[in-house]
Amino acid sequence: xxxxxxxxxxxxxxxxxxxxxxxxxxxxxxxxxxxxxxxxxxxxxxxxxxxxxxxxxxxxxxxxxxxxxxxxxxxxxxxxxxxxxxxxxxxxxxxxxxxxxxxxxxxxxxxxxxxxxxxxxxxxxxxxxxxxxxxxxxxxxxxxxxxxxxxxxxxxxxxxxxxxxxxxxxxxxxxxxxxxxxxxxxxxxxxxxxxxxxxxxxxxxxxxxxxxxxxxxxxxxxxxxxxxxxxxxxxxxxxxxxxxxxxxxxxxxxxxxxxxxxxxxxxxxxxxxxxxxxxxxxxxx
Numbered sequence: 001x002x003x004x005x006x007x008x009x010x011x012x013x014x015x016x017x018x019x020x021x022x023x024x025x026x027x028x029x030x031x032x033x034x035x036x037x038x039x040x041x042x043x044x045x046x047x048x049x050x051x052x053x054x055x056x057x058x059x060x061x062x063x064x065x066x067x068x069x070x071x072x073x074x075x076x077x078x079x080x081x082x083x084x085x086x087x088x089x090x091x092x093x094x095x096x097x098x099x100x101x102x103x104x105x106x107x108x109x110x111x112x113x114x115x116x117x118x119x120x121x122x123x124x125x126x127x128x129x130x131x132x133x134x135x136x137x138x139x140x141x142x143x144x145x146x147x148x149x150x151x152x153x154x155x156x157x158x159x160x161x162x163x164x165x166x167x168x169x170x171x172x173x174x175x176x177x178x179x180x181x182x183x184x185x186x187x188x189x190x191x192x193x194x195x196x197x198x199x200x201x202x203x204x205x206x207x208x209x210x211x212x213x214x215x216x217x218x219x220x221x222x223x224x225x226x227x228x229x230x231x232x233x234x235x236x237x238x239x240x241x242x243x244x245x246x247x248x249x250x251x252x253x254x255x256x257x258x259x260x261x262x263x264x265x266x267x268x269x270x271x272x273x274x275x276x277x278x279x280x281x282x283x284x285x
Contacts, residue, residue, distance in 0.1 A: 020281060020282045020283070020284055021279065021280070021281045021282075022043045022044075022046050022048060022279070022280045022281075022282075023043065023044065023063070023277075023278070023279050023280075024042075024043030024044040024046070024277070024278065025043070025044075025066045025068060025275060025276070025277050025278075026041075026043075026080075026270060026273045026274055026275065026276045026277075026278055027042060027068060027080065027274050028150065028258050028270055028271040028274060029041050029050065029255075029258055029270050029271075030042060031145075031146055031149045031150070033145045033149065033226075035227050036051070036227045036228055036229040037149055037226060037227065037228050037229060037255075038051055038229075039051055039229070039255050041270070041280075043278075043280065048280070048282070050252075050255055050260070051229050051255070053252050053282050054229060054231060054252050054253065054254065054255070055231065055251065055252065055253070056251070056252060056282055056283055056284075057249060057250070057251055057252075057282075057283035058249070058250065058251075058252050058260075058262075058280065058281070058282050058283070059247065059248065059249040059279075059280070059281045059283075060240075060242060060247070060248050060249075060268065060278055060279075060280055061246070061247050061278060061279040061280075061281075062242045062243060062245075062246045062247065062276065062277075062278065063277040063278055063279055064276075064277040065243075065275050065276055065277060066275060066277050067080070067081055067082035067085055067275060068080035068081065068274060068275050069081050069082070069085040069089050069091070070082065070084070070085050073277075076274070076275035076276070078092070079092055079274065080274030080275035081275065082275075088111065089111070090110065090111040090112035090115040090116060091115070093110045093111055093116070094110070095110060095116070095120065095165065095169075098169065099124070099138045099165045099166065099168055099169025099172060100166065100169030100170050100172070100173050101169070102116075102120045102164065102165040102166040102169060103116075103166070104116040104117045104119075104120040104121055104164075104165075104166075105120065105121055105164045105166050119140075119165070120164055120165040120166065121163075121164050121165075122140060122141070122142075122164070122165075123140070123141035123142075123161055123162070123163060124138055124139065124140055124141060124161070124162050124163075124164065124165050124167075124168035125138070125139060125140075125141050125144050125158050125159075125160065125161055125162075125168070125218075126138055126158075126159045126160040126162065126168050126171045126172055126175070127139070127144070127148075127156055127157060127158050127159055128156065128157050128159060128179065128201060128202070128205065129148055129151060129153040129155070129156035129157075130153060130154045130155045130156065130193055130194075130196060131151050131152055131153050131154065131183040131184075131187075131188045131193065132183050132184035132185070132186075132187030132188045132192060132193055133180055133182075133183070133184070133187075133193060133194055134179060134180070134194070134196055134201060135179060135180050135181055135182060135183055136172055136175040136176060136179040136180070136181050137151075137172070137181060138165070138168045138169060138171075138172045140165075141161065144158070145224075148224065148226065149226060149257070150257060150258055150271070151183055151188075151257060152183070152185070152188040152189070152228070152256045152257030152259075153226055154191075154193055154225070154226060155198070155223050155224065155225045155226070156223070156224050156226075157198055157202060157221065157222070157223055157224070158218040158221075159175075159202070159205055159206070159217070159218060160209075160213065160216040160217060160218060161216055161218050162216050167216075171209075171213055171216075174208075174209075174210065175205060175208070177208075178204070178205070178208055179205070185237075185257070185259070185269075186237045188256070188257060189233075189234055189237055189256060189257070189259060189261065189267055190233055190234060190235075190237065191233050198223050202221060228254065228255065228256040228257075229254055229255050230253070230254030230255070230256055230261060231253045231254050232253040232254060232261070232263060233254075233261075234261055234265040234267060235265060236265045237265060237267055238264070238265050238266045238267065239266075239267055239268075239269065240266050240267065240268045240269075242268070242273055242276060242278070243276070248266065248268070250262035250263060250264055250266055251263040251264075258270045258271035258272075
């Protein structure tokens with residue numbers, strides 16, 4: 001009977017160990033707008049609820065690179081794509097970073113017109129968010145909260161709702177004359193942001209808006225605030241570059257934006273490592 005119990009215990013420990021070890025190709029974490037924000041990491045057929053990993057030791061081992069588009073083991077060029085896919089895929093066209101270059105509404109193809117119509121000809125939001133500073137930005141209406149969470153926004157408001165990406169991009173270019181479109185990720189991770197008055201900033205933005213854009217103003221003005229699961233704010237930021245270090249182990253103390261924050265001030269940018277093959281182990285104790 002004792003031997004049987006010992007055998008069951010050993011099997012349980014082995015199964016427990018398997019449950020805490022995951023292999024796969026990194027993609028940006030899936031997020032859920034809640035209080036606090038919930039994070040999920042998808043690796044092959046497994047989902048890791050990252051919030052439950054906070055205050056646990058996590059090891060990350062580098063195992064190579066694999067293009068998230070063609071799934072071939074090739075060096076990653078950008079956004080998780082190999083060089084060939086980066087310059088051929090419609091999902092990495094210049095209009096992604098520069099919305100004002102969108103042409104699908106005119107029937108002009110960049111790489112794949114049907115894909116570009118689907119992505120560009122849909123409602124887009126021009127917004128202001130407070131990350132390390134106040135910044136202007138553009139995103140699809142149905143991805144608004146994901147966008148704010150991914151950039152680690154403390155608070156955010158909608159300014160305009162437009163029918164396509166091109167018009168939103170043109171508006172953003174106009175607003176860049178008075179607002180930044182950049183975020184200092186170090187300051188964002190350290191909660192180092194300026195205090196602002198949203199009523200004043202919204203009025204400043206809308207007063208600067210050309211008359212032909214007034215019809216796109218979002219009238220239901222409200223501020224959205226985000227609470228990230230962070231137990232310890234890094235005093236300094238040491239960025240983990242997994243391809244160079246190959247292995248890291250540390251105590252996870254928080255998640256913000258698309259970054260894992262560890263007790264020793266190491267931060268791991270999940271999105272910056274898209275296309276990286278990893279083995280992740282989470283200590284249960």
